[in-house]
Each structure stands twice: as structure tokens, then as C-alpha cells.
Amino acid sequence: MCGGFTCSKNSLLALNILYVVVAFIMIGVAAAARASSFVTSLSLVSGIIACGVFLLFISIIGLIGASKHHQVMLFFYMIVLFIIFIIQFSVACACLAINEDQQRIVAAKGWNYTGAAVQMDAQSFFGCCGYQFGNESLKHPSCKEVVNKATHDVCCGKETPEEQCCVKPGDDCQCQTCDGPIHDAMVRGFNLVGGIGLFFSFTEILGCLIAKTYRHQVDPRANIQSLLR
Secondary structure, eight states: OOOSHHHHHHHHHHHHHHHHHHHHHHHHHHHHHHHHHSSOOOHHHHHHHHHHHHHHHHHHHHHHHHHHTOHHHHHHHHHHHHHHHHHHHHHHHHHHHOOHHHHHHHHHHHHHHSOHHHHHHHHHHHTOOOSSTTOGGGOOOOOTTOBOTTTOOBSSOTTSOGGGTTSSTTSOOOSOOTHHHHHHHHHHHHHHHHHHHHHHHHHHHHHHHHHHHHHTSOOHHHHHHHHHO
16 A cells, blocks of 8 residues: 555545446446346345445545545545445345345245236246246246247147146146246346455455545645745
């Protein structure tokens, strides 16, 4: 870490510009991961989105404070950035630590509580039908018009009655159930969001250290101006 006033100032400005970019990456990736799960409300992923919003806000404060060497802004910046680090680090670790059984429980509850319109969107997007065969508590909309993504065939033929389309394993169903694709989307979302959040959380500690050093340094231009008076 550089020790000069100008070097610290430029480093802090560059780091906060990086934070702006990172904030948009975190918000975009987390929002995409949340949307791809369709039926599940991923609260952990929402935590990363919140961290991205707050990081965007505090990076703007950091840019203003670094450019003006504003003591109060830099102090506020240090405190809030450290709080964001704690929250982001904790949420990212939770995203990476959630196990497969917990993911399946969350997905099943999400399917059960969501509406038929969202279930139909999930079936059309993944090319699947229903969440699990033989589970009456996890009913699903009609799959007559759903197309299998792999074979490009409809799940059930025209001769199959709608009430018998992909209801139990013995039915003539050309589509898989949605538990597999939804679970895979959740795993990718958790791993991607958790990895990005964890990696960039350590840069926030660096920002706190540079801000602390820069805050206690004296602007050499201020000293020259005071001598000329």
C-alpha cells in the first residue's frame, strides 16, 4: 500500500470506481439468479442485491470524500463499508454453504406456494412438467402445450386426457419433472452469487485500510497555502 498523499488519494478513487462496477455486477448476477429460479424466492440472493445497492451508494460517497479529502465523509465511508463487508461476507458464505437437501426443501415450498401462472412459466422455460410425480401436494398446471427442450416433443399427445397428462410415473409423459432443472438453476445461482460476493468482499477491507490511511494524511497543498499567507 502506497504511503503518499497523492498515491492514497488516487488508489481510493480507483478502488471506488471499481466498487461501482462491482455493485452493478453483483446486482445483475443476483437478479438473474433469482429470476432463473422462477418459483423460489431466494432471500440469500436478495441479500447480495441489497449489498450491491448499498455498495453503489457508499462508493459514490467515497469518490466525493476522496476527491475533497472530507474527514466526515471518509469516516462515514469507512464505517458503512466495513458493515457492508460483514453482511456481504456472511451472506456469500451462507450461499455457498447451503446443502442439497435444504435447496430441495426451499424449491418444493416455493413450487407449492406459487401461483399457476408462475408454475406454467417455469414449465415452459425448463421444458418440464410438474414438480414431482405422485405428490398430490405439488400439483401443476396442464402440460399439454409444454415442449421438451431436448426432444422438441410435447409432453403429452393429443389423445392423452388433460387430467392424465404427467400425473404419475406410469403415464405417457415425454417431459421430466421440474425438480431437477429448478434445483440445478438454484445451485448455479447460489454458487455464482456466493463466489462473486465472497471474492469482492475482501476488496472492501482494502478500501477501509486505504481510507483510514488517507484520512490521517495531511494535504501538502494545504500546507503550502498556509505558508504563503
